[in-house]
Amino acid sequence: MILIDGTATAATIKEEIAQRVRQILADGGRRPHLAAILVGHDGGSETYVANKVKACEVCGFQSTLIRYEADVTEQELIDKVIELNNDDSIDGFIVQLPLPRHIDEQKIIEAIDYRKDVDGFTPVNVGRMAIGLPCFISATPKGIMELLKRYHIQTSGKHCVIIGRSNIVGKPMAQLMLQKIYGDSTVTICHSHTENLKEICRTADILIAAIGRPAFVTADMVKPGATVIDVGTTRVPDATRKSGFRLQGDVDFEHVAPLCSHITPVPGGVGPMTISMLMQNTLLAVEKNW
Amino acid sequence: MILIDGTATAATIKEEIAQRVRQILADGGRRPHLAAILVGHDGGSETYVANKVKACEVCGFQSTLIRYEADVTEQELIDKVIELNNDDSIDGFIVQLPLPRHIDEQKIIEAIDYRKDVDGFTPVNVGRMAIGLPCFISATPKGIMELLKRYHIQTSGKHCVIIGRSNIVGKPMAQLMLQKIYGDSTVTICHSHTENLKEICRTADILIAAIGRPAFVTADMVKPGATVIDVGTTRVPDATRKSGFRLQGDVDFEHVAPLCSHITPVPGGVGPMTISMLMQNTLLAVEKNW
Numbered sequence: 001m002i003l004i005d006g007t008a009t010a011a012t013i014k015e016e017i018a019q020r021v022r023q024i025l026a027d028g029g030r031r032p033h034l035a036a037i038l039v040g041h042d043g044g045s046e047t048y049v050a051n052k053v054k055a056c057e058v059c060g061f062q063s064t065l066i067r068y069e070a071d072v073t074e075q076e077l078i079d080k081v082i083e084l085n086n087d088d089s090i091d092g093f094i095v096q097l098p099l100p101r102h103i104d105e106q107k108i109i110e111a112i113d114y115r116k117d118v119d120g121f122t123p124v125n126v127g128r129m130a131i132g133l134p135c136f137i138s139a140t141p142k143g144i145m146e147l148l149k150r151y152h153i154q155t156s157g158k159h160c161v162i163i164g165r166s167n168i169v170g171k172p173m174a175q176l177m178l179q180k181i182y183g184d185s186t187v188t189i190c191h192s193h194t195e196n197l198k199e200i201c202r203t204a205d206i207l208i209a210a211i212g213r214p215a216f217v218t219a220d221m222v223k224p225g226a227t228v229i230d231v232g233t234t235r236v237p238d239a240t241r242k243s244g245f246r247l248q249g250d251v252d253f254e255h256v257a258p259l260c261s262h263i264t265p266v267p268g269g270v271g272p273m274t275i276s277m278l279m280q281n282t283l284l285a286v287e288k289n290w
Numbered sequence: 291m292i293l294i295d296g297t298a299t300a301a302t303i304k305e306e307i308a309q310r311v312r313q314i315l316a317d318g319g320r321r322p323h324l325a326a327i328l329v330g331h332d333g334g335s336e337t338y339v340a341n342k343v344k345a346c347e348v349c350g351f352q353s354t355l356i357r358y359e360a361d362v363t364e365q366e367l368i369d370k371v372i373e374l375n376n377d378d379s380i381d382g383f384i385v386q387l388p389l390p391r392h393i394d395e396q397k398i399i400e401a402i403d404y405r406k407d408v409d410g411f412t413p414v415n416v417g418r419m420a421i422g423l424p425c426f427i428s429a430t431p432k433g434i435m436e437l438l439k440r441y442h443i444q445t446s447g448k449h450c451v452i453i454g455r456s457n458i459v460g461k462p463m464a465q466l467m468l469q470k471i472y473g474d475s476t477v478t479i480c481h482s483h484t485e486n487l488k489e490i491c492r493t494a495d496i497l498i499a500a501i502g503r504p505a506f507v508t509a510d511m512v513k514p515g516a517t518v519i520d521v522g523t524t525r526v527p528d529a530t531r532k533s534g535f536r537l538q539g540d541v542d543f544e545h546v547a548p549l550c551s552h553i554t555p556v557p558g559g560v561g562p563m564t565i566s567m568l569m570q571n572t573l574l575a576v577e578k579n580w
Binding site for chain 2 (some may be wrong): 167
């Protein structure tokens, strides 16, 4: 069984990006520039954005953090998005989610010019990915594709079973694994209403769990020799930890891991990849031509 | 075995639309107005567009046909698309494909305002459908969903296997069958690189064939009691016909039909539904609110 090390892979990718940036600067180019809009003071969002800013430093990017209090109006945010769309000094930007309830998230996302939408959340980018056009792919599915590639896991013609049909993971994952230019797999998407779930999972060469139900995937759902990708990260109470909780994936790692050819741990698997994929998208925003 | 009658269903739908239009007019509203751009004199395209114009008459729509010779420039077409985008008297419009080789089809499609894109081909509409937002769904997948609904075929929790991953049928079909607000099925997408294709097809409660390979789906690929939807329409030589050919679906109808609970014939199944779905989209363009 090979443990897929997302932390090490993400570090490698950031170093590759930093190297590319040094090359761009040596060639007389400008530093890639990522902006982030952060609304309010949600603890999780603060941490995520701080980590993104830090990753920008590691990669040699310029970063700009734009803060608003939680009482910002929808129109103020839209105006800022339009300003960033038109600001040639900024290559890409994100709006950190979730937003306060009085703001229509979808409306904000749709205001972003898809050519700067490095989160890949706008309908245009989602559609372009589905059609197979150049696009920004959102961080989690992109990170999983990168792990499969870097660990030389064969996907073409293989059966990939995805549990979960979210807009953030399950659906784009299916699109990527399906297409000839990406995974070229046979793809099955399962969800809460699926009949014979265990039976279907057992046919998977690659099993991707993204439902947010701790230890949902048990050993009897996994074919020996399968690759298992665990996207779940649920906080479960753990009295032995100082924090009082630990992160638990969707996979019963202890019993599933011995069966697998490859498996991602939680934490340290898919999670660490996401920010490096945002950095890769920002670099793509600089180098793209569409 | 129940034969799914697309011709009759399409006629019913057009009559329902005509009724709705009479109501709109009685309420002092304006006739829905569909425009079509036709480039060159391709025989197939001429027929399709003529049938669309005829369907507009049946539904009580106004229609406008805009013709260009095959030597029209890309810029002329884009300018016309932008004009139609901004013309408040037109609710929706289509650009009949294929276009001559010197024109970038994707560029023309992307110029269409998604709110008038009644073919549902723009990346914005494809993305909006994937995300589950209000959108125009392209005619063939929309027609199949309508047939499943009108024949009361249970889809929720059922296993739907789709053969083919085209942008026009396979991929959007998968999106629709998957989502809770549409099919709510477990979905598997197979294609030319799929291993164990027969075995996977045999697990399908609903089997949708969209590969354009005549009589590809044989009886040993179908589970008894399954619903089979045949999207293929290939012209095969037939000396007994005056035309010298007949339309052959992707399914070996003669041997598969006796096994099925429901099956669509070719011709007279999915095919006749598409134009009525274009009419439904045009009505939606009038009544929508996005």
